[in-house]
Structure formats: C-alpha cells, structure tokens
Amino acid sequence: MKLLTHIIKTEWKSLLRGKWVIGYTLIFLLLTDSLLRFGGGGPETLLSLSNVMLLFIPLVGMIYGILYIYQSREFVELLLTQPIDRKVLYWGLFLGISTPLMAAFIIGSLLPLAWHGILVLDSSSSALVLGLGGMLTLIFVSLGFVFGLMFYDDRIKGFGFTIVIWLFLAILYDGIVLLLVFVFGDYPLEQFVIAASALNPIDLARILVMLEFDISALMGYTGAVFNRFFGQSTGLITASGMLVLWLITPTWLGLRIFKKKDF
Amino acid sequence: MIEIKDLKKSFGDLQVLKGMNIAIPKGQATGIVGPNGAGKTTLIKTILGLVKPDSGTLHVNGTRLNGDWLYRRDIGYMPQVARYPENMRVYELLNFIKGLRDQEAVYEQELIEQFNLQSELEKPLRTLSGGNRQKIGATLAMMFNPDILFFDEPTAGLDPRSSHKFKLRVKKEREEGKTIFITSHIMSELEQLVDHVIFILDGNIRYYGTMSDLLEHSQEDRLEAAIARLMDEPMYGTGSELKQSEETTSPLKMELA
Amino acid sequence: MRNLIIHTVLLAIIFLVPLSVMYAQVVVSPEGPLTSISEAVKIAEPGDTIEVHSGIYLESDILIDKKLTLTGIDNPVIDGNGEGFILIIRADSVTVSGFRLQKTGRSYIRDYAAILIERSAGVVIEDNLIDDVFFGIYLAETEGGLIRNNTVRSYDRREASSGNGIHLWNVKNPIITANTVSGMRDGIYLEFVENARISNNISSENNRYGLHYMFSDGGRYDNNTFRKNGAGVAVMYSDNVDMTNNLFENNWGGSAYGLLLKDIRNSRIEYNRFYRNTVAIYSEGTTNVEIWRNHIELNGWAVNIKSNSSRNRFTENNFIENSFDVRTDSPRNNNFFDGNYWSAYEGYDLNRDGTGDVPYRPVSLFSIIIERQPESIILMRSMFIRLLDQAERILPVLTPKTLFDENPKMQRIQ
Numbered sequence: 001m002k003l004l005t006h007i008i009k010t011e012w013k014s015l016l017r018g019k020w021v022i023g024y025t026l027i028f029l030l031l032t033d034s035l036l037r038f039g040g041g042g043p044e045t046l047l048s049l050s051n052v053m054l055l056f057i058p059l060v061g062m063i064y065g066i067l068y069i070y071q072s073r074e075f076v077e078l079l080l081t082q083p084i085d086r087k088v089l090y091w092g093l094f095l096g097i098s099t100p101l102m103a104a105f106i107i108g109s110l111l112p113l114a115w116h117g118i119l120v121l122d123s124s125s126s127a128l129v130l131g132l133g134g135m136l137t138l139i140f141v142s143l144g145f146v147f148g149l150m151f152y153d154d155r156i157k158g159f160g161f162t163i164v165i166w167l168f169l170a171i172l173y174d175g176i177v178l179l180l181v182f183v184f185g186d187y188p189l190e191q192f193v194i195a196a197s198a199l200n201p202i203d204l205a206r207i208l209v210m211l212e213f214d215i216s217a218l219m220g221y222t223g224a225v226f227n228r229f230f231g232q233s234t235g236l237i238t239a240s241g242m243l244v245l246w247l248i249t250p251t252w253l254g255l256r257i258f259k260k261k262d263f
Numbered sequence: 264m265i266e267i268k269d270l271k272k273s274f275g276d277l278q279v280l281k282g283m284n285i286a287i288p289k290g291q292a293t294g295i296v297g298p299n300g301a302g303k304t305t306l307i308k309t310i311l312g313l314v315k316p317d318s319g320t321l322h323v324n325g326t327r328l329n330g331d332w333l334y335r336r337d338i339g340y341m342p343q344v345a346r347y348p349e350n351m352r353v354y355e356l357l358n359f360i361k362g363l364r365d366q367e368a369v370y371e372q373e374l375i376e377q378f379n380l381q382s383e384l385e386k387p388l389r390t391l392s393g394g395n396r397q398k399i400g401a402t403l404a405m406m407f408n409p410d411i412l413f414f415d416e417p418t419a420g421l422d423p424r425s426s427h428k429f430k431l432r433v434k435k436e437r438e439e440g441k442t443i444f445i446t447s448h449i450m451s452e453l454e455q456l457v458d459h460v461i462f463i464l465d466g467n468i469r470y471y472g473t474m475s476d477l478l479e480h481s482q483e484d485r486l487e488a489a490i491a492r493l494m495d496e497p498m499y500g501t502g503s504e505l506k507q508s509e510e511t512t513s514p515l516k517m518e519l520a
Numbered sequence: 521m522r523n524l525i526i527h528t529v530l531l532a533i534i535f536l537v538p539l540s541v542m543y544a545q546v547v548v549s550p551e552g553p554l555t556s557i558s559e560a561v562k563i564a565e566p567g568d569t570i571e572v573h574s575g576i577y578l579e580s581d582i583l584i585d586k587k588l589t590l591t592g593i594d595n596p597v598i599d600g601n602g603e604g605f606i607l608i609i610r611a612d613s614v615t616v617s618g619f620r621l622q623k624t625g626r627s628y629i630r631d632y633a634a635i636l637i638e639r640s641a642g643v644v645i646e647d648n649l650i651d652d653v654f655f656g657i658y659l660a661e662t663e664g665g666l667i668r669n670n671t672v673r674s675y676d677r678r679e680a681s682s683g684n685g686i687h688l689w690n691v692k693n694p695i696i697t698a699n700t701v702s703g704m705r706d707g708i709y710l711e712f713v714e715n716a717r718i719s720n721n722i723s724s725e726n727n728r729y730g731l732h733y734m735f736s737d738g739g740r741y742d743n744n745t746f747r748k749n750g751a752g753v754a755v756m757y758s759d760n761v762d763m764t765n766n767l768f769e770n771n772w773g774g775s776a777y778g779l780l781l782k783d784i785r786n787s788r789i790e791y792n793r794f795y796r797n798t799v800a801i802y803s804e805g806t807t808n809v810e811i812w813r814n815h816i817e818l819n820g821w822a823v824n825i826k827s828n829s830s831r832n833r834f835t836e837n838n839f840i841e842n843s844f845d846v847r848t849d850s851p852r853n854n855n856f857f858d859g860n861y862w863s864a865y866e867g868y869d870l871n872r873d874g875t876g877d878v879p880y881r882p883v884s885l886f887s888i889i890i891e892r893q894p895e896s897i898i899l900m901r902s903m904f905i906r907l908l909d910q911a912e913r914i915l916p917v918l919t920p921k922t923l924f925d926e927n928p929k930m931q932r933i934q
Contacts, residue, residue: 006362010355017350017387040932043818043841044863047901055903074346078403081311081342082363083335174904178889181896189895197898210900217820217843219772220798221897262274262314 003084004092011096021100024060028108036112042122043213046129049109050209053133054202055170057105058140061098062162065144068097070155077263090258094251098141102134109133128212132205135243139201142250149257173200190225198238201246207239264289265310265411265442270319272305279305281466282319287459289410292443294453294474296490297463303446306463307413311340324410336366339404343415343446345396349389353380353399356388357406366407374402377428393420401429411442418452430455450487460486462493469493544568550575557590557598558582566611572596572619580604580625586611592618595649600624600634606653609637617646624653631683633658634672637665645670655683656704661690667699674703679727679750684709688716696721706732707749715739722747729754729780730771733761742766752777752797761787769795777802778819781829784809794819800842803829812836813933821847821887830854836933839863843900845882846923847891853923857882861929866910869930880928883919885912 015021031052035045069076072093079089110130113119119126144162151158177196181189197203210218211230218230229235265287272280279302287293297303308314310321312328312335321328324337347356361368375381378398383391391399397420404412414433418426433456437443447453453460453474460477462470470477470493474486481489546560546568554560557579560570566586574594581604584590588611597620600606604625607616614637621634633655637643641663648670650656656672659665672685685701686708688694696718701707707723710716711734718741723730730746733755740762746753752771755761761784768778778797779789783805793815794800800819801811806829816822817840825832827850834855839845839862846857859875867876886905890897899905912919 003363006359010351010359010362013355014348014351040863041840047841051901051903051906054901072348074342074344075348077313078340078342078347078400079363080313081335081338081340082360083332083338083365084363085332171903171907174899174902178896178899178904181893185893189893193895193898203902206901207898213818213841214820214843214900216770216772216796216798216818217900218897219776220774220820221894223894226895226897260315262272263308 003088004095007089007092008096008099011093012100015097015100021104024101025104025108028105029111032109033112033116036116036118042118043125045113045118046122046125047209047213050129050132053105053129053136054206054209057133057136058170058202059163059166061101061137061140062144062147062166063159064097064101065141066148066158066162067144068093069145069148069152070158073152080263086259087255090255094142094145094254098138101141102137105133105137106130125212128208132208132243135247136201136205139243139247139250142247142254145254146250146257149254149261152261152263169200169202174203188225190223190229194225194229198242201243204239204243204246207235208243211235211239264322264324266320266322267310268320270306270309270321271317272309272314273317279466280309280316283466283468285461285468285471287442289442290440291459292437292457293445293459293461294457295444295446295461295463296450296453297469298494301463302466303463304415307415307444307446311335311338311413336364336407337410338413339407339409339411340413341397341400341404341415341417343419345393345400347388347396347399349387351388352385353388353391354384356399357384357403360403364407368406369408371402371406374406374432377432378402378425394422394425397421398425398429401432405432405436409441412436412444414443414445414447416447417445418447418449450485450490454486462490464494546570547573548577549573550577561588564588580606582607584609584611584614587613589615590617590619591615592620592648595620597622600632600653602626605632605634605636607635609635609640609643612640613642613644614640615644615646616648617644618648620649620651622651622653624655626654626681631655631658631687633683633687636660637662641665644668653683655687656685656701658684658687659689659691659694662694663692665691665694667694667696669698671700672704673701676703677727679705682727684732685723685726688713691716693717701730702726706730707746708732710734710736712736713739716741719743721745724748726750732756733758737761740764745769746771746778748772749776751775752780754780754782755784755787756780756782757784759785759787763787763789763792765791767793767795768797768800769793771797773798780804781806781809788812789814793817794822799824801825803832805829807831809833810835814838816840816842818842820844823847823882825855826850827852827854832856833858835859836929837861838932839882840932844884844887847887848883848920848923851920853920855923857923857925859927859929860925861932862925865928865930867928874930876928876930879924879926881913881916881919881924883923884909885918888918 032049035048039045039048113126147158147162151161177193197207267283267285270280270283295303305314309316323334326334380398383395418429421429445456458474460474461468477489478484481492483489483492544565546564548554548557548560548570557572557577561582561584564570569589569591572592574596576597576599578599578601580600584607598606600623602623602625606621606624624634625632634650634653635645636658639661643665645657646668650670650672652674657667667686674682676682682705684706685704686696688710690712692714694716696708698720700722702725704726705728707726707730709732713736716736716739720743722745724747726749728750730749731753735757737759742764745767748770753768771778776798778794778800781803785807788810790812796818798820800816800822802824804826809832811834814837816837819842821844822839822842824847827848832855834857837860839860841863845862845864862880862882865876865880867878869876885908
C-alpha cells in the first residue's frame with residue numbers, strides 16, 4: 001500500500017509539471033464558463049457539457065492511456081527490474097496517470113458551475129455529469145492501457161486501433177443499433193436495445209444522462225419493458241452497475257496482460 | 264550464482280532462445296556477445312524477470328524464478344537506452360527508485376560524486392545530456408550495492424572521461440566480489456572488464472568459457488578477432504555445457520556491429 | 521301595574537328583538553345542551569350564526585335551507601360515517617368555515633360530497649379541511665360563490681372510484697382561490713361554468729386532471745400550481761379562457777400533459793412555466809390561441825400539435841432543453857411560430873440583432889424516427905442521432921418544410 005501510494009504520488013507530481021493536465025483543466029474551465037455565460041442556464045450547460053464529455057473524453061482518455069504506455073516504455077521496463085510486484089506497479093501507474101486526468105475534468109468543469117451557482121441549483125444533475133465524466137475517463141484510460149500493451153511494439157497499429165474503436169463506440173455503434181431496430185422493427189426489441197446499449201460504455205453514460213434530463217419523454221413511452229426499466233430505479237442501478245463492470249473489465253484485462261507480458 | 268537449465272523462449276513463430284544451459288558462479292565477470300537478434304537481450308531480460316520463459320528453469324542465488332520478485336533485491340540493472348519521465352528531476356527519480364526498493368542506497372552519494380552529478384540533481388531529466396542520463400542509469404544500478412549487476416551497452420553514450428570513470432567503478436565492484444554481466448559491441452572494453460565470455464548465436468550459446476581459453480584456442484590475441492572467427496566456424500565446443508542445435512551451421516547474415 | 525308590565529314587555533321588545541335579529545347565535549358543543557348540528561340548523565332562524573365547538577359530530581345529510589353562517593371553533597370534525605353527503609346547502613349566502621369534514625358516502629350512482637351547494641347564490645366556503653371523501657365541494661346550478669383556502673384530499677388511487685375535489689356544474693362567476701387539492705379524480709372540475717376565476721390553488725397528485733375545463737367559456741385561471749397529476753390539466757370545448765402564470769410540473773405518463781387543449785378557441789396562454797412534463801402543451805382542434813411568453817423547460821415534448829389545430833401563435837416563448845421541441849402529425853403546418861428562444865438552436869447571428877440569421881426547425885428527424893420505431897428512443901442524445909438531425913435540419917426531407925421559426929432568439933426571453 002505504501003509502495004502504491006509512492007508510485008501514484010510520483011506520477012502525480014510528474015504529470016502536474018507536464019502542464020498537459022493543467023491545460024486540459026483549463027479547456028474544460030473555459031468551455032464550461034463560456035457555456036454558462038453565453039448559453040443560458042443550468043440544464044443547457046450541463047447537457048452541452050455532457051455532449052462534449054460523451055464524445056471527447058473517450059478519445060482523450062484512450063489516446064492518453066496509450067501514449068503513456070508508448071512514451072514511458074523504457075522507464076516502465078526499468079521499474080520492472082526493481083524488486084516490486086508487477087501488480088502493484090500496474091495499479092500505481094494506472095491510478096497515477098488516470099486520476100489526474102479525471103480530476104482535471106471534474107475540477108475544470110466544477111469551478112465554473114460553482115461560481116455561476118449551478119452546482120447548488122442543479123446539484124444532482126451536476127454531480128451526475130461530473131461523476132460520469134470521471135468514470136468515463138477511468139474506463140477509457142484503462143482501455144488505452146490495454147491497447148498500448150496489446151500493440152506494444154506497433155504504435156501505428158495501436159493508435160489506429162484506438163481511433164477506430166472510438167469512432168465505433170462514439171458514433172457508428174448507435175447507427176448500427178438504429179439500423180437493426182428498423183430491420184427487425186416487427187419484433188419486440190426493447191430488451192435488445194437495452195442489452196445493446198449496455199455493451200457500450202458511452203451509451204451507458206448517455207442513458208444515465210437521459211434518465212436525468214429526458215425522463216419526462218421516456219415516461220411517454222408506452223412499452224412495458226422500457227417503463228419498468230426507466231420508471232423505477234432499475235434503469236439507474238443497471239446502467240451504473242454495467243458502467244462499473246466496464247471499468248473493472250479493462251483494468252483487470254490490463255493487469256492480466258501486464259503481469260504476463262514479456263517486455 | 265545463476266543457473267539456467269534448458270531455457271527456451273519464442274516470440275510468435277520466432278524461436279529466440281533454443282534451450283540454453285549455463286551456470287555462472289558468484290563473483291564472475293562475464294561479457295555477453297553475439298550479433299543483433301541472437302538472443303542476448305532476451306537472455307538478460309529473462310534473468311531480470313522482464314521476459315517469462317516458455318520452458319526451462321532459472322535460479323538466481325538459489326531462488327527459482329517463478330513470478331516471484333524478491334530476488335531482484337540482489338540485482339542492479341543499467342539499461343541501454345535511458346529514458347525517464349521528462350518532467351521529473353534527477354533527485355526525484357533517485358528518491359522514487361529508493362522508495363520502490365526497501366534497501367539502503369549505500370553508494371548513492373559516492374556514485375553521484377564519482378560521476379560528477381551533483382550539479383544535475385535539481386534539473387529535469389529531459390534537459391540532461393545522453394551521457395548524464397547514462398550515468399544516472401549506472402548510479403541507479405549500483406547504489407543499492409546489489410550482488411549481481413547487469414550493464415547493457417554501458418559506455419555507448421559516454422565521453423572518454425566518463426567512460427574511464429565507469430570502468431574504474433566496475434573494476435572496483437568486481438574486486439568486491441560482485442557478479443557482473445556486460446553486453447557490449449566494443450570488444451576492447453570487454454577485454455578490460457571481464458574474464459569470461461558467453462557468445463550467443465541464433466538462440467544458442469556457442470561459447471561459454473574464460474576469455475583466455477577463447478583467445479588461446481582461436482590463436483588470436485584480440486577478442487574481436489576471436490569472436491569473428493567463432494562466427495565463421497561451424498561448431499566450437501568448450502568447458503561448459505554447450506548444447507548443439509541443428510541450425511548452428513546455417514549461414515549467418517547478421518552483422519557483428 | 522298593567523302599564524308597568526306593558527312597559528317592561530315593550531322595553532324587552534325594544535332591546536331584545538334587534539339583538540336577536542342581528543346577533544342570534546346558536547351554540548353546538550359535545551357538552552350540550554345542543555349536541556347536534558342538524559338540530560341547531562332546524563331551530564336556527566335565517567341569518568343566524570351556528571357556532572360549532574371542538575369535538576367529533578357523527579352526522580350526515582345536514583340540510584341547510586336558509587341563510588346561515590356555520591362557524592367551526594377550534595376545528596370541529598363532522599364525520600359522515602361513510603353515509604351520504606355531509607352538508608347540503610340549498611339557500612343563498614350561506615357561509616361555512618373552520619370545519620374538518622370527513623368520510624362521505626361513496627357510490628357509483630350519486631356524487632356524495634362533503635359539501636353540496638345546489639341552486640344557491642353567494643355561498644362562501646372557507647378555511648375547511650375536507651378529508652377522505654368521495655367528492656369534496658360540489659357546486660351545482662349556483663351563481664357566484666367563493667371557495668377559499670380549503671384543503672381537499674383523499675386517498676383512492678383509482679380514477680373510477682374517486683370523485684372530484686372541487687366540482688362545478690352549471691355555475692356562473694365563481695371564485696376558487698388558494699385551495700389545495702390532492703388525491704382526487706380531478707382536482708378542480710368545471711362543466712358549463714361561465715367566467716370562473718381560479719387562482720393561487722395547488723392541485724397535485726390527483727388521479728386524472730389537476731384542473732379540468734369542459735364547455736366552460738370565459739374566465740381565467742392564474743397563479744396555480746399543477747403538479748404530478750395523472751394526466752395534467754385539460755381544457756376542452758371552451759372559448760375565451762385566460763391561462764396565465766401557472767406552473768405545470770412533473771406530470772408524467774403515457775397520456776400525461778402539462779396542458780391538454782381540445783377544441784379551444786380564442787384563448788390566451790401566457791407567462792406559464794412548464795417543467796418536466798411528458799408533453800408540455802398538447803393541442804387538438806385548437807384555433808386561434810395565443811401562446812406567448814411561456815417558459816417550457818425539460819419536458820419530453822414541448823408542443824404536440826395535431827394538424828386539425830390552426831391559426832395558433834407561438835411567440836416569444838423559451839424552449840429550454842426539451843427532449844423534443846415540436847411534434848406534429850402532418851407535413852403541413854397551419855400554425856405560427858415566431859421569435860421564440862430555442863436552446864437547441866445552433867444557428868448564428870452575424871448582424872448581432874439578437875435574432876438568429878437562419879430559421880429554426882423545431883420538428884426533429886428523430887421525433888419522426890421514434891414515432892415509427894418507438895424503441896429507438898433509447899438512442900436519444902446519441903452523437904449519431906445528432907448528426908442525422910443536423911443533416912435533416914439543413915435539408916428537410918421528412919420533417920414539415922413549412923414549420924419553422926423565422927426569427928429564433930439568440931438569448932432567453934426574460
């Protein structure tokens with residue numbers, strides 16, 4: 001545990017010096033502030049922010065994760081020759097680099113929300129959007145780690161794969177779901193679309209945003225499965241649970257690869 | 264004491280280590296030579312625990328390598344390419360590694376002074392010259408006073424003065440009874456620093472023995488020439504267990520850089 | 521001696537008669553001597569005040585057929601014991617205040633109410649708590665009347681077996697103000713009512729509508745709150761209704777509306793706030809209604825307007841982050857949208873006059889998609905859907921070509 005915090009702290013220090021994370025914080029700070037200044041009130045800002053979050057955090061998170069693996073290759077190898085457990089080193093590196101990025105998003109967005117008073121006015125919506133952004137950061141940094149370790153010796157492939165995965169999850173996936181809904185329109189599809197969304201972390205986060213802001217429209221839908229899913233806390237609990245699973249799976253996968261990998 | 268039995272390792276279809284057997288007693292200084300891609304790096308990485316063997320056993324100081332990591336307390340490693348987090352300062356890097364190893368850095372000050380690193384301590388690592396980074400790598404490898412030392416192309420980026428200082432240091436370590444491994448392309452350097460040679464070719468150990476035996480047998484007076492000769496010969500056996508493989512006669516395309 | 525007696529009697533008449541005419545007071549109390557309100561009503565003369573003291577009175581069908589003032593002192597309870605009506609008022613200018621009325625009869629044939637007011641004028645019902653009843657306050661064929669500061673509540677969650685909180689049938693010029701109604705079928709129900717003035721009421725969690733207008737022309741309802749009603753507020757078959765400054769919120773469900781308009785003409789909907797309803801404004805067969813300066817935020821659909829609605833004008837409203845802004849069932853558009861603020865508008869304002877330079881099309885492609893394949897609602901706010909919507913807005917193919925706001929505002933209208 002002491003070792004883990006030692007690694008995490010060192011990473012934090014080094015990242016903070018990098019100004020990269022500070023720049024990222026500033027981007028969200030300016031974005032949120034100008035959305036509030038020119039865009040109107042709380043729900044509008046939070047929804048615009050969540051649109052940005054759903055689109056860009058996955059990309060930034062993955063690129064950041066994979067870039068770390070590629071850039072710190074020799075250093076990580078040096079660390080691996082030290083008498084420490086690979087497991088501890090993995091968690092140290094992952095938490096050491098993902099948490100500053102997460103904090104950058106949360107702090108950058110939170111400050112303008114606080115000084116414009118939205119945090120108090122729409123506290124649960126704000127907490128949801130900030131929390132989801134943080135969660136997506138962790139998930140996608142860990143995916144970036146996994147891709148970096150998978151394509152350890154082929155950076156072009158690694159980056160290419162990352163971009164394709166992002167395009168797929170952020171945009172194409174929903175297009176395919178829509179297509180399937182229209183092709184199989186005569187069959188009952190509610191369970192299918194819920195299951196399909198659960199397989200994509202961006203969709204899961206989007207559904208949680210939707211449950212917060214569009215519940216009135218969802219309640220207008222008459223299907224029984226949807227009404228059960230969205231009407232009670234089922235939807236909220238299932239989607240949050242799946243999102244946690246989406247965090248556990250790639251981090252665990254990354255750990256497995258990291259432990260077995262030949263460097 | 265390092266004992267390796269029937270060590271095999273493949274990367275995909277490529278067989279890199281084809282069943283190595285070797286025993287290196289404590290206190291020996293050994294040079295590892297061979298063309299690029301012969302398996303030198305893989306062998307060292309396997310001993311360091313960076314690469315996991317497909318089969319065979321490795322013992323370091325009596326401990327069998329089995330995913331355990333404590334044995335690395337006795338190992339110091341100086342990598343060939345020294346790249347560190349850019350924004351970290353030198354003293355922070357030293358502190359970081361000290362925090363990872365639950366050992367006293369007995370030679371830290373001594374090495375810093377020896378390598379003239381005092382003025383570099385406050386600088387971020389990205390601003391350091393390649394030579395200074397190499398010296399930091401050497402410091403990290405030796406400061407905990409481990410029994411076994413690995414140096415991968417240690418003098419590649421060093422100016423003559425630093426290179427000289429480094430060699431003095433290695434000689435001192437040797438006198439203290441450390442087990443030392445050095446890979447180098449500079450054969451004259453090995454002549455100065457080691458007394459045993461492992462020559463690896465195509466995943467097999469082609470020669471393992473003392474430098475003097477090698478020179479005597481090949482009737483050369485320089486290591487470089489002896490190695491060159493070794494590469495041309497179809498087979499050469501001596502003292503240690505040497506495993507023969509069918510492919511050893513295949514023509515060599517790799518250069519001895 | 522005789523003179524003296526005559527004088528005394530005369531004096532008594534002079535002093536006592538005016539007293540009895542102006543101040544006659546009948547006291548009912550559990551301690552007696554008078555313990556029954558029905559008794560008290562029988563012996564009281566028109567114009568008398570009946571003072572009912574704290575206690576529980578098990579009485580029903582108390583018929584008030586003369587002008588009386590019934591005043592409850594320290595919240596007396598009249599318990600109908602589940603039988604019939606509690607108070608039946610059939611006289612003008614009766615006042616009832618300060619009572620707790622509970623447990624009327626329930627029936628599928630008769631509309632048992634805590635207070636039934638029939639064929640009377642100028643009745644005042646004030647400061648009562650009406651609890652666990654079938655109907656609350658029931659006005660039939662009355663003129664005027666003031667229903668103020670009462671609370672009506674009940675607990676039956678089924679629409680068919682619950683009655684209305686404040687029910688008006690065939691009434692002229694009533695004033696319904698500052699009442700709180702919950703758990704009834706309709707919170708406030710009006711049928712053939714002229715010029716009702718309904719203000720500052722809170723109608724919530726009723727099984728059907730918070731407020732229900734049927735064939736009731738003229739009048740105005742303002743400053744009311746309609747919250748979490750089964751189906752919101754319905755205004756049907758009425759003309760010239762003013763709907764101002766009300767709050768419609770959290771009316772959720774497959775057929776729940778903030779405000780449902782059906783066959784309404786020449787009315788005004790102004791300064792209302794619609795917040796988190798499944799459909800904020802639903803309009804069917806509505807003509808010439810002015811929808812101006814409303815704030816419509818976070819609803820499922822801000823406006824669902826059927827094609828049989830025409831010449832309605834939506835101007836200077838704020839449409840904030842509704843899941844869908846406008847839904848309609850026809851490619852043609854007979855209504856007018858102009859100068860509203862739409863938070864989903866992504867246009868620009870190069871000449872900086874506060875009005876967007878390109879029109880806004882409030883009917884999105886996605887709203888048409890989910891009409892055809894309702895399951896696709898799960899894709900709401902997805903990037904892919906946003907791209908589709910964007911493309912459709914630039915080049916409308918499936919959405920009504922003539923439904924757009926020519927002058928969308930860049931800033932919220934204050």
